[in-house]
Amino acid sequence: MELVEESPYRFRIDRHDPMRVPGLVFASRSLLPDTRADRSLEQVANVATLPGIVGASYAMPDVHWGYGFPIGGVAATDVEAGGVVSPGGVGFDISCGVRLLTADLHRDELRPRLDAVMDALSAATPRGMGRGAVWHLTGRDELDAVLRGGSRYAVERGFGVERDLHRCEDYGAVHDADPAQVSERAIERGARQVGSLGSGNHFLEVQAVEQVYDEPVAEAFGLRAGQVCVMIHCGSRGLGHQICTDYVRAMEKVMGRHGIHVPDRQLACAPVGSHEGRAYLGAMAAAANYARANRQLLAHAAGQIFERETGRRLDLVYDISHNLAKIEDHAVDGGTRRLCVHRKGATRALPPGHPDLPDELRAAGQPVLIPGSMGTGSYVLTGVAGAPAFASTCHGAGRVQSRKQAVAAGHGADPRAQLEAQDIAVRGASRRGLAEEMPAAYKDVSAVVEAAEGAGLCRKVARLVPLGVVKG
Numbered sequence: 001m002e003l004v005e006e007s008p009y010r011f012r013i014d015r016h017d018p019m020r021v022p023g024l025v026f027a028s029r030s031l032l033p034d035t036r037a038d039r040s041l042e043q044v045a046n047v048a049t050l051p052g053i054v055g056a057s058y059a060m061p062d063v064h065w066g067y068g069f070p071i072g073g074v075a076a077t078d079v080e081a082g083g084v085v086s087p088g089g090v091g092f093d094i095s096c097g098v099r100l101l102t103a104d105l106h107r108d109e110l111r112p113r114l115d116a117v118m119d120a121l122s123a124a125t126p127r128g129m130g131r132g133a134v135w136h137l138t139g140r141d142e143l144d145a146v147l148r149g150g151s152r153y154a155v156e157r158g159f160g161v162e163r164d165l166h167r168c169e170d171y172g173a174v175h176d177a178d179p180a181q182v183s184e185r186a187i188e189r190g191a192r193q194v195g196s197l198g199s200g201n202h203f204l205e206v207q208a209v210e211q212v213y214d215e216p217v218a219e220a221f222g223l224r225a226g227q228v229c230v231m232i233h234c235g236s237r238g239l240g241h242q243i244c245t246d247y248v249r250a251m252e253k254v255m256g257r258h259g260i261h262v263p264d265r266q267l268a269c270a271p272v273g274s275h276e277g278r279a280y281l282g283a284m285a286a287a288a289n290y291a292r293a294n295r296q297l298l299a300h301a302a303g304q305i306f307e308r309e310t311g312r313r314l315d316l317v318y319d320i321s322h323n324l325a326k327i328e329d330h331a332v333d334g335g336t337r338r339l340c341v342h343r344k345g346a347t348r349a350l351p352p353g354h355p356d357l358p359d360e361l362r363a364a365g366q367p368v369l370i371p372g373s374m375g376t377g378s379y380v381l382t383g384v385a386g387a388p389a390f391a392s393t394c395h396g397a398g399r400v401q402s403r404k405q406a407v408a409a410g411h412g413a414d415p416r417a418q419l420e421a422q423d424i425a426v427r428g429a430s431r432r433g434l435a436e437e438m439p440a441a442y443k444d445v446s447a448v449v450e451a452a453e454g455a456g457l458c459r460k461v462a463r464l465v466p467l468g469v470v471k472g
């Protein structure tokens, strides 16, 4: 794949048939994927062939190989010009995302209580592949209420406070969810998992603010140096996974009828306005609401533990998805176009002044939450005006080693002992599970954030370090 270096953090893949637009890769030279081991740049070019794609097929600095679309990919299609929606452009963990909370507590005050807090968080956080959840729903009607109402419904039922909703993307729920488009199998898989973390890369982490880069914005977000935070990363569990599986299959069958030909079957898609496109978006929105309720419930449980163990409550900074397609209006070629913006392993980053931000965050911009790894650190960023890629940035550090490679790279060393030697308390996950998730499995999150900032996608606000992690 030939890359043209446009500037230090911006590389172009020139349009060639059958691409409809160029590819744009935001990365430093050293972050570019190794094309011998990772085919994500080829995937960027494949995505550029989708009907109705606008601008470019974008890759964020944490880009790596994914199902059809790369993880760290952004693609917007013109809804009114035959633009398509593709389940592979959202991913299997629909609306997987991050929630950050703060405690009015300095890390030194927490230190003597950290083990007790970690034990209690571990006991209160259902995790792993299977069942077990914070919330036992009364039946299908209540699951439908979750699929329609997301965090709003959870708050209505007492799992949180109204203020939380002001700090959630979409005020806690997308409005166009259509539970009727969710298969029985997906319902079955999701019914007993509302309020559970999942496995692998999902986590609940107690962190401290290590460095503040922008004091006024950090203050607006409620962050100060030394402060204790809780970060939660999880998504829509088996429900979202099944919805993606169902709609990839459904779209594969009808693509020909819509006259769509893609270079990779994993890019299965349908026009946004078609029966299949609308059905997928309705089911996807239902899964998005499920994921938001999931994070709301886990945060509520964590908040109760903090109050009990430290006497301090947890306040929500923000909750944001990084696997989602959204219908948004954007300025394109001097006009406003209605676009279906796919962000897969990419985070929306609204600039200061954006009307979708709550009043108290409007001057600062949207908090963008970037987990790095359980052994290094994470970042809080904010959006910037005039950014390319339809107000999007990276979503994490991004994997560089497969799970198997990560285990082999550990050479049998005990990952728990390694983390504890760094003063990071670890709960949950098997020895193998931890080995798969060690920092070396991921890119350097600081280099990723540096590249994202350098490319004009966002701005740094604060860096957080882990004190303890509950790993899925």
Ligand SMILES: Nc1nc2c(ncn2[C@@H]2O[C@H](COP(=O)(O)O)[C@@H](O)[C@H]2O)c(=O)[nH]1
Binding pocket: 062, 071, 096, 200, 201, 202, 203, 205, 233, 322, 345, 371, 372, 373, 374, 375, 377, 378, 395, 396, 397, 398, 399, 437, 442, 445, 466, 469, 471
């Ligand atoms: N702070 C932590 N960050 C972590 C951990 N495990 C993974 N990660 C980061 O999350 C992103 C997002 O993952 P994805 O599954 O949504 O693609 C990933 O790229 C890592 O940088 C953790 O335990 N703690």
Ligand SMILES: [Mn+2]
Binding pocket: 093, 096, 097, 202, 234, 235
């Ligand atoms: Mn996920």
Ligand SMILES: [Mn+2]
Binding pocket: 093, 096, 097, 233, 234, 235, 322
């Ligand atoms: Mn995720």
